[in-house]
Amino acid sequence: MSPVVETRSAPSAPAPRQRSRRRLTRRRTSLFAHGEPMVWLTGGALVIALAMIAGLLLLVLGQGGLTFWPKPLDRFVLEGGVALMGEVTSSEVLEDGGSRQLVRTGNYDLTQVHFTWVEDSNVLERSRPEWGLVLERQSWGRFYGEPRAFLIDGETVAEDPAQVWTRFEQFHPGTRERYEQRKALETHEIGRLNARIESARLAEKSAELDSGADSPQWQRAHERFVRVQEQNESEFDAIREEITQLNAENERYGLVLETADGTRTTLSLADVVRAYPANQLGFADKLGVYLSRWWEFLSDDPREANSEGGVFPAIFGTVVMTLLMSIVVVPFGVLAALYLREYAKQGTIVSMVRIAVNNLAGVPSIAFGVFGLGFFCYIIGASMDELLFEARLPNPTYGKGGLLWAALTLALLTLPVVIVATEEALSAVPNSMREGSYACGATKWQTIRRIVLPRAAPGIMTGMILAIARGAGEVAPLMLVGAVKLAPELPLDGNAPFLHPERSFMHLGFHIFDLGFQSQNSEAAKPMVYTTTLLLIGIVVSLNVLAVLVRGRLRRRFMTAHI
Amino acid sequence: MEERTIEIRPPGVASKEVPRMMRSQAGGQEPAGIPESNATLGGLFEAIEQDRKFETVVHDSARDDNPVLEIQEFRLWYGEAQALHDVSMICPQGKVTALIGPSGCGKSTLLRCVNRMNDLIDSVRISGDMLLNGQSIYDKGVDVIELRKRIGMVFQKPNPFPMSIFENVVYSLRIDGERDRRVLQEVCEQSLRGAGLWKEVKDRLDSSALALSGGQQQRLCIARAIAAEPDVLLLDEPCSALDPIATGRIEELIEELKGTYSILIVTHNMQQASRASDFTAFMYLGRLVEFGSTEDIFLQPKLKETEDYVTGRFG
Structure with missing residues (x-):
């Protein structure tokens, strides 16, 4: 039997081998029919889409995440004797090979600018003052300066920066608390009184519209309006009294600061939202400032035309x-x-x-x-x-x-x-x-x-x-x-x-x-x-x-x- | 003869759709009392396909004076295509009646007419009537919702609702507004026991019904159907999606339910029909061909065609 099998398979064996060799050597399907480029095309589309999304998220995450991280405070003395202090926010290379830096100098109430470009070739001296303070204020934006004195009732109680800082840390929370109290009185209490008198006024107006002026209904509503007005007046006075007291207590404390160009100015403690000696912070302190800023951002009202404070x-x-x-x-x-x-x-x-x-x-x-x-x-x-x-x-x-x-x-x-x-x-x-x-x-x-x-x-x-x-x-x-x-x-x-x-x-x-x-x-x-x-x-x-x-x-x- | 039957196999039988070849109108027929003359017709299937007159063979064994369900000269059209031609038969009280026949012969359609599920399809027209305990199902005054509560139905594919086992079983009570927890629990246990599922699920009544196996799901559907204590239970190929063991379990269950409930079952499985049913109706292309006790149909059919079908020589 076996020779028969051999004779049968011998002639037929080369034939399929030939056929299969032809299949391998000659590409019978076109490139596009084969579909290989489509894998790359579809995969590429996905990758581009993903890259764009990832880029967007990374940019937002990087920029947004670092906004609140406290930066060191630099003091520049420029040619011509001009001195500046502030946080370096960005730098760029100029066409002539030099470079310049954008410094956030703050003190808008004194200088009328928020930012200043500093060309490196102009800088005579650059230092990081130990007692450079960053103060975030309720109004006018940030203030950069060095502490010179702490005032209570107009009297200087400390002059050494370290002592001034200690005093500041001692009294600042109290003044802020009173400030918040005042704000609550202004918004909630006065808001309540306003709502009451407004509803009385509206009742009077409705009575006038419904039954005409001088009708008995209007008379009653009017009497009620006058009564509420009188009652409110006395309550208003009480609240105003309270507010005045809080303000007076806060006015007692003052912080004297000297800016980089030597101007001295006195800040009310109640006006300072947050202050820190930027060049003395360790990592934990920085983290503290960072988190506190985030908390303010999430929980507080905006300040300074929305550019500071919370949302x-x-x-x-x-x-x-x-x-x-x-x-x-x-x-x-x-x-x-x-x-x-x-x-x-x-x-x-x-x-x-x-x-x-x-x-x-x-x-x-x-x-x-x-x-x-x-x-x-x-x-x-x-x-x-x-x-x-x-x-x-x-x-x-x-x-x-x-x-x-x-x-x-x-x-x-x-x-x-x-x-x-x-x-x-x-x-x-x-x-x-x-x-x-x-x-x-x-x-x-x-x-x-x-x-x-x-x-x-x-x-x-x-x-x-x-x-x-x-x-x-x-x-x-x-x-x-x-x-x-x-x-x-x-x-x-x-x-x-x-x-x-x-x-x-x-x-x-x-x-x-x-x-x-x-x-x-x-x-x-x-x-x-x-x-x-x-x-x-x-x-x-x-x-x-x-x-x-x-x-x-x-x-x-x-x-x-x-x- | 045998060659002829093989030739005759219609092209539409493989699909569940209504065969196109059906044409409307068929000669009205006397449904009962037709002697063996049919056997001499010579090529009954051919006669049906050519829409010639023919007469349903009803065995004497399948006569009952007090049936729970009586179908009278029932015809049905899907749009222009007639799917049921003068079907007349009965379902005796407390017995199992099986509907057999090749796919597309109208078994399921007939079954779905009993609880008027075909009302849901816009293009359906009917004539004739069905009587449930002597009352017309298709009378104008009949409340379909109430009717369906008296007729339980189990479908080809298990279709438990997306809720807990407990809620599935008491669904028909819930929609009636029953809130008494004790009543619900009692009905749930009774129905699950009735469907032979109680032992398997009694500890997890609150888990999802969708997590049960296929066979369990089908028994759950039976429990759901009998929870409303229906007069008639309609089973539409209840085992076609199940494995042999689950099928055996359902068949045992049908055996147990017999007597308490009158059951009308559609099946493709000849063994199942012969094992589980008391009466069998053989349908072909929308006509009822032969109807009698299961014993008669399987052992002494009067028509050659029926014999061929039940012995597997055809279909």
Whole structure:
């Protein structure tokens, strides 16, 4: 048998070998058909996208993260005898081979400049004075100088820098505390009194509008207004007295500083937010200053035309507006999607509606801002003013930009996102589940509520995440419908009804724009732009993470196993 | 003869769709009392395909004066295509009735008509009637929701709801607004015991039903169906997605449920039909071909075609 096998295989064996050699040597598929370049093309696209995102994040993280790190204080003596002291913020090489440095010299009240360029070729002497102090002030920005004396009631109690510093550290917390007390009195107590008298005045005005002047109702309201006014007057006096006392106590302490050019000036302790001897700080001290600045940034009001201090009102405004927007947009979007997917008869009209909704997502956001201003503020808001807040006219209450209208405008803007995501989630619910529910004798609504919606909840959450991400980062429409550079009051306070949706508010996105392009002291504001950007990204990311966690929980609950 | 039956196999049988070749209108027929004359027709399938008149063969064994469900000259169209032609049969009280036949012959359609699931499809039209305990199912005044509560249904693929085992079982009570925890717990335990699942899940009633195995899920669906204490239980190929052991378990369960519930089951599995059912109806292309006790259909069918089908020579 074996020879037969051999004879059979012998002639046939070379044939396939030849064929396979031909296949290997001759490329039969073209380069593009082969697909190898596409791997590189697609991979390259991904890499470029990732690199851009990483670059953005690194820039923001690096610049924003380092803004608050305390820098050393340098003293320069220039040709011509001019002396400067300040923090070096950047340096650059000049065309002629020399170099120059940008020094933040502060002391704006004395010199009328914040920053000075120092050419290295001009510098005669450069030193780091041991007792160079950096003082962040309530107004006028930073002050750089060396301590010369500490005053109590006008008397010099210390002259040696170390002793002056000790005295400063001893009395500064107390004065700041009194300062905060004063501020609380001014805002909360006086705000409360103002709210009371305003409501009495409005009652009087309404009585006049309703029943005419000199009517008995008006008489009663007027008497009440006068009574409240008198009562307020006495309370005002008490508060003013308290404030005067606090101020007088704070005025007792003074710090005498000498600037680099020898000018002596006296600062009130209460005006100093934070001070540190920049050249004596160890790592732990620097970290302390760094964290304290971050805390101030997150929790305090802005100072100095927003270029210093905190952004708490902006954080608050952003978060409250985004939450309000989500509260409005999610139910509306889900209901609309439910109708489109579950109730409406699928056909041409529904398809057209769907296309229209998708296109709505592509409308430029400023168009929504214009619509919000025209429709919400000027039509709905003005009508509400006429119906409900007549007494306050001509001052608009709802007839201007405000938190509520901003939230509604953004809700409109993000509605398509929610509708599309919800529709997708609904269509992903297997029909077998709906049938199972119907077979149990459930009505359509019971099926939707008990089976379809829970099962679609993770998908709906995805829509909400996308809406939040879009809404929190949107700026253009907000500029028209309520975001402002500096809001006098938060939209939430202790006066009834506590949440004031008609008030204008601050927003981080708008804050960034304002800092970067509207600020007078743009050089000082630049680092704050990065820090605020970092914060905005952080807030959006954390809102998203929260929503993703909730979605994960829902998913585990409703979508385990193999269905 | 055998060659002919092989030739005849229609092209549409492989898919679940309604075969295109069906044309509407078929001659009205006397459903019952047709003698053996059918056997002489010579090529019954051919006759059906050509839309010629033919008469359903009903065995004497399959007559009952007091059936729980009675189907009367039922016809159904999906748009223009007729899917059921003059189907008349009964489901005796407390017995298991099996529907067999090649794919696309209208078994599932017929089953879904019993609890009016086909109402959900816009293009469906029907004529004829079904009686549940003597009351019309398709009368204008019938509340479909109430009707479905009296008819339990289990589907081809297990479809537990995305909620806990407990909530799955008491779903039909929940939608009726039952809140008494004790009632719910009692019903849950009874139904799960009835479906033979109690021992396996009693310690994890609050965990997700989706985490159960396929066979357990199907038994859970049965528990859910019997929780409402229905008059009729409809099983639409309940074992087609299950392995042989789970299938065996479901068959045992059908055996146990028999007597308490009247069951109408669709199956592709001849062994299952012969083992689990008391009555069998053989359908072909939307017509009921032969209906009788399972014993008669499997051992003494009156039609050659039925014999070929149940013995596996066809289909």
